Amino acid sequence: MLKDLHAIPVKKILTELKVDPDNGLTAAEVAARLKQHGANRLKESKSKNIGLIFLEQFLDPIIYILAAAMALAYFFGEWLEGTAVLIVILITALIGFFMEWQAIRSVEALQKMVETLANVLRDGKEEQIKATGLVPGDIVILESGDVIPADCRMLETESFAVKEAILTGESNQIEKNIEALPDKVPLASRKNMLYKGTIAVRGKAKAIVIATGIKTEIGRISELTISAKKESTPLEKKLKRLSRWLIWLTLILAIFIIVTGYFQGKDLMLMIKTGIALAVAAIPEGLPIVATIALARGMLRLSKKNVVIKKLEAVQTLGETGIICTDKTGTLTENKMSVHHLMLGTLDFPATEAANFKTDPAFEKLIQIGSLCNNSKLKEGKFTGDAVEIALVEFAAEMGFDYKELQQKYSKIQEVPFDAEIKKMATLHNFESEYLICVKGALEALLDSCDLVLTKDGPKEFQDKKEWQKQAKLIAAEGMRVLAFAFKQTNEKPAEEDLMENLTFVGILGFLDPPRKDIKQAIETYKNAGIRVVMVTGDHPDTARKIGEEIGLIAVDAPPEMVVHGAELEEIGSLTEERQKTLMQAGIFARMVPGQKLDLVEFYQRNKAIVGMLGDGVNDAPALKKADIGIAMGIRGTEAAKEVADVILMDDKFTSTELAIRQGRTIFENIRQFVIFLLSCNLAEIISVGLASLSNLPMPLLPLQILFLNLITDVFPALALGVGKGDPNIMKDPPRDPQEPILTKKLWTATVLYGLSITAAVIGVVAYTHFKMGLSAIMVNNIAFYTLILAQLLNVFNLPGRKISFLKNEVTTNPWVWGALVFSILTMVLVYHIPLMAEALSLVPLSAIHFVVIIVFGFASLLLSQILKHLKFTN
Numbered sequence: 001m002l003k004d005l006h007a008i009p010v011k012k013i014l015t016e017l018k019v020d021p022d023n024g025l026t027a028a029e030v031a032a033r034l035k036q037h038g039a040n041r042l043k044e045s046k047s048k049n050i051g052l053i054f055l056e057q058f059l060d061p062i063i064y065i066l067a068a069a070m071a072l073a074y075f076f077g078e079w080l081e082g083t084a085v086l087i088v089i090l091i092t093a094l095i096g097f098f099m100e101w102q103a104i105r106s107v108e109a110l111q112k113m114v115e116t117l118a119n120v121l122r123d124g125k126e127e128q129i130k131a132t133g134l135v136p137g138d139i140v141i142l143e144s145g146d147v148i149p150a151d152c153r154m155l156e157t158e159s160f161a162v163k164e165a166i167l168t169g170e171s172n173q174i175e176k177n178i179e180a181l182p183d184k185v186p187l188a189s190r191k192n193m194l195y196k197g198t199i200a201v202r203g204k205a206k207a208i209v210i211a212t213g214i215k216t217e218i219g220r221i222s223e224l225t226i227s228a229k230k231e232s233t234p235l236e237k238k239l240k241r242l243s244r245w246l247i248w249l250t251l252i253l254a255i256f257i258i259v260t261g262y263f264q265g266k267d268l269m270l271m272i273k274t275g276i277a278l279a280v281a282a283i284p285e286g287l288p289i290v291a292t293i294a295l296a297r298g299m300l301r302l303s304k305k306n307v308v309i310k311k312l313e314a315v316q317t318l319g320e321t322g323i324i325c326t327d328k329t330g331t332l333t334e335n336k337m338s339v340h341h342l343m344l345g346t347l348d349f350p351a352t353e354a355a356n357f358k359t360d361p362a363f364e365k366l367i368q369i370g371s372l373c374n375n376s377k378l379k380e381g382k383f384t385g386d387a388v389e390i391a392l393v394e395f396a397a398e399m400g401f402d403y404k405e406l407q408q409k410y411s412k413i414q415e416v417p418f419d420a421e422i423k424k425m426a427t428l429h430n431f432e433s434e435y436l437i438c439v440k441g442a443l444e445a446l447l448d449s450c451d452l453v454l455t456k457d458g459p460k461e462f463q464d465k466k467e468w469q470k471q472a473k474l475i476a477a478e479g480m481r482v483l484a485f486a487f488k489q490t491n492e493k494p495a496e497e498d499l500m501e502n503l504t505f506v507g508i509l510g511f512l513d514p515p516r517k518d519i520k521q522a523i524e525t526y527k528n529a530g531i532r533v534v535m536v537t538g539d540h541p542d543t544a545r546k547i548g549e550e551i552g553l554i555a556v557d558a559p560p561e562m563v564v565h566g567a568e569l570e571e572i573g574s575l576t577e578e579r580q581k582t583l584m585q586a587g588i589f590a591r592m593v594p595g596q597k598l599d600l601v602e603f604y605q606r607n608k609a610i611v612g613m614l615g616d617g618v619n620d621a622p623a624l625k626k627a628d629i630g631i632a633m634g635i636r637g638t639e640a641a642k643e644v645a646d647v648i649l650m651d652d653k654f655t656s657t658e659l660a661i662r663q664g665r666t667i668f669e670n671i672r673q674f675v676i677f678l679l680s681c682n683l684a685e686i687i688s689v690g691l692a693s694l695s696n697l698p699m700p701l702l703p704l705q706i707l708f709l710n711l712i713t714d715v716f717p718a719l720a721l722g723v724g725k726g727d728p729n730i731m732k733d734p735p736r737d738p739q740e741p742i743l744t745k746k747l748w749t750a751t752v753l754y755g756l757s758i759t760a761a762v763i764g765v766v767a768y769t770h771f772k773m774g775l776s777a778i779m780v781n782n783i784a785f786y787t788l789i790l791a792q793l794l795n796v797f798n799l800p801g802r803k804i805s806f807l808k809n810e811v812t813t814n815p816w817v818w819g820a821l822v823f824s825i826l827t828m829v830l831v832y833h834i835p836l837m838a839e840a841l842s843l844v845p846l847s848a849i850h851f852v853v854i855i856v857f858g859f860a861s862l863l864l865s866q867i868l869k870h871l872k873f874t875n
Helices: 010-016 027-037 050-056 059-075 079-113 217-222 234-263 268-283 285-301 312-318 351-357 362-371 386-400 405-407 443-448 465-476 518-529 543-552 577-585 594-606 618-626 637-645 655-695 703-713 715-722 745-772 777-798 815-833 835-840 847-871
Strands: 115-121 125-130 139-143 151-163 174-175 199-211 307-308 323-326 338-344 348-351 377-379 380-384 411-419 426-431 434-441 450-455 458-461 480-490 503-512 532-536 564-565 586-588 613-617 627-631 647-649
Touching: 010 027, 010 199, 050 079, 050 835, 059 079, 059 715, 079 703, 115 647, 139 151, 151 411, 199 411, 199 715, 234 268, 234 815, 268 503, 268 655, 268 703, 285 307, 285 312, 285 655, 285 715, 307 450, 312 655, 323 594, 338 362, 338 386, 338 465, 338 715, 351 815, 362 405, 362 434, 362 450, 362 480, 380 386, 386 405, 386 503, 386 647, 443 465, 443 480, 443 503, 465 480, 465 503, 465 655, 480 543, 480 655, 518 532, 532 543, 532 594, 543 586, 577 594, 577 835, 594 613, 594 618, 613 618, 618 637, 627 637, 627 815, 655 703, 655 715, 655 745, 655 777, 703 777, 715 777, 715 815, 745 777, 745 847, 777 815, 777 847, 815 835
Parallel strands: 323 532, 323 613, 450 503, 532 586, 564 586, 613 627, 627 647
Antiparallel strands: 115 125, 115 139, 139 199, 151 174, 151 199, 307 647, 338 348, 338 503, 377 380, 411 426, 426 434, 434 480, 450 458, 480 503
């Protein structure tokens, strides 16, 4: 392959790569080159194989404690107990392995749904393919908003500019051209080259792929970073902190129970085995497993509702989001523009009367500009492109003008694409010996460039610019988007820098884009959830305010400071404290340029807010990346926006963000319920055995019984809690503080009280059967064991909040919980009737009266917990 491609003429590159720039490669050539060069993807750290995933389940402090317990059991010759602990370790590892493997596969499947796409010329036809299928020699068609899919050499350009910060660190736009360069030009100055991963921000281009995958510039860099250590997510860190704390607490309690039991005169070996079993039972080995299950299931649930989560940890962050910044057009509104108002010269009239003014030269000129300064396309009988540009050609057709004929008559020879910074767009056209410049954009952006205004009597000096601004403000106040039009005719081809100077003003159009019907309810839901929705738009402040009032974003009588003009944010970092407080309360930011969106996100983050950002354009990419949660539109979103986003809305619906935030909150609450359930049950086991050891009561639990509980009645109901649909009223609570631990003081109180309620039932039944019924120690033990099982299973019904119905809540409506309860009870029945298992667990036959006692004391624990809950001792 040729080297220094920036210094070689394009024709030589085309010859070397054996490709016709007008037709591209054939299917056969693509297949051969794909086989030779491989897929166009960067070298990634290898996906974990099944064996490694399984082995990693044993690299955990919790497993180390279990392994130590197993070794001690074998050392003391207790083969049954040692084998039981080994089974606990293997089952824990198998559950963890299966869930992690499923999660990895789920994430990989979701990632494939949002792979970067590329427009390529093959067999003489333009088609859209996955960028991974590109090969050297492919001819790619690029436009603003695209992520450059491979390293390329420029072939054609229409004001094409790229941001190469990913490679060079420079944030400036780099204007591209097709001219060959000297040999020794540094990468940052190669203006005829495009590099994979950079972002097109303006114009259009045609280029030839010269390198793919790891042979690209970014591919070489990526090889240096693939071994970088992956950081733990905030949730993982919280779970690990909790696990470490519990491990130490468990070890201290186990040693305490062994020592006190020994001094009470109980068999030392029995107490050591009991201590080991309690240590095994108390350690919440399911914590990381349930987190993985909950997050992965959350991602899959959302994907079925057109919300694709690219990063597992994003699900959790969604639940902490306190502010959502969103664009207006197409997000809060329908993105179906239609012309509703016109203003030409001294004439001002609604669009419905436009046909009466066809003879006005300004009207015809406005139609001409709107049709020519336009990139919408007709594909399969349907217009595609920007909503405003579609509305313009539809309006032209409705008024009886043939926009296609206009476009053919005035051939376009140059374009300055719309730039969010300057808020206007221009095209240069040629007709016979004349040149026509057409310009459209924001009114205030065009006024300074216009010297003349077109009236019925021809062009006149433009003197009443303030009156036009006043009229535009009135139109915008009706909720319409205002667009201004201007032109210039000349006999000589103008220089690019002169395209937008000395123009003749024609008039303005007001476009109506109605709010989405479901937006008002969504805004209300967010308000109830303590989440602020902030409109960030490039539109006129009055237009933005009108829409904001209609959707309930701000009140109709809201003070003026609720709407902030972008011009007021030039120095957002140096604003007074009072002004910053005002900005924190504002609901709308209008006339915002891309850089200000990024500044606004940073401003909110400095004020301790967790920020979600919705965007779709290339100019939204920096803010999307900076936000705690970047949310891109899947249909109209640019590849650049989708590339950096954490979440992609495949249906482009703002209301889908509510589903994502609800799921994020639900997952965290499910994990909390899991932890409370598991710890309260484990605490009950430890305290019950501890109290029995101190008071000379018969042991309520034997070592193998504890291990059995740990495998069956603890784990399965807990896992079921982790995958529930959650509280239907969860969106009525304020956002969770990201610094808040998994268990707050109030939740710790609830955990302890639930554990004590179960303990009271177990110790109560031990005392009753020992002193009142005079049963043998083994009978007392069996009744206590069954009582503990029942009390732990019923403990799941303690978890819904105090203000929620006991009969109908997220637990009672969770089918997984009922399945887990039935499974646990059936397992216990089987164990009771299988002689070998019954012997291993020291189980003896019980009478009907014994089971009545078990049921009474088991339900008594639930009753006690509910009494404590309604006395406001718990949540």
